[in-house]
């Protein structure tokens with residue numbers, strides 16, 4: 001098991017400060033949901049965790065190692081797998097070939113794929129419901145199928161840390177729930193950026209709310225996904241209630257200027 005932390009991170013892009021004063025601690029085996037408006041800095045924070053954006057100040061530790069000073073990208077990839085927003089240029093390859101690239105960090109240079117690698121790839125594809133698609137070209141897959149394949153590639157890395165940037169992008173509602181159930185069942189330390197706040201509420205152990213490059217709340221799901229806080233950050237009306245089917249937190253939204261119906265007795269932020 002591996003924990004992840006960030007200490008006093010600052011990221012600048014040209015004259016802009018994109019992230020500042022970021023402190024984050026992710027305990028082994030927990031799922032953290034990173035939520036916030038467009039452009040608030042979620043992807044930049046994730047990219048600094050997976051060693052693509054080097055912070056201008058501060059430190060990122062994965063399993064106690066400083067990702068920039070102690071780890072090469074290859075060594076980090078033996079521990080940490082990513083499903084990012086970047087779309088790889090691998091669409092000339094088959095599904096099986098793309099997922100097999102997840103085994104590369106574990107290969108000695110020059111070693112070919114083993115039967116063990118093939119078994120890991122088959123298992124990863126089966127887990128995301130793509131076991132029948134191994135030989136199809138990536139170029140012909142739908143957006144949701146591609147997203148599942150990219151998750152399978154991350155699983156094939158056999159990581160102890162997963163970083164997911166909008167993992168349910170392009171997925172239909174059933175697939176969203178299946179993927180979140182799968183991730184929750186892995187028991188792997190997970191940091192994910194999520195726009196679907198009801199999904200974040202259902203599957204994350206903790207929520208970190210980020211706005212304009214700063215963490216504005218970090219805590220239990222029901223404390224952070226609070227109607228007043230979300231209303232202030234997103235500029236919309238928010239209703240928090242219990243999901244009628246699961247009892248988990250459920251959120252509904254309306255434009256800021258929406259009047260309440262006459263007999264509304266539920267908690268709604270204005």
Ligand SMILES: Nc1ncnc2c1ncn2[C@@H]1O[C@H](COP(=O)(O)OP(=O)(O)OP(=O)(O)O)[C@@H](O)[C@H]1O
Nearest residue numbers: 013014016018036037038039040041042043044045
């Ligand atoms: N390389 C860059 N150069 C200039 N500005 C950048 C760069 N990368 C990110 N930014 C800016 O930093 C801010 C944060 O971007 P980021 O992608 O981290 O936001 P986000 O919260 O992931 O947004 P979204 O929800 O829209 O995906 C944005 O305003 C973005 O335009």
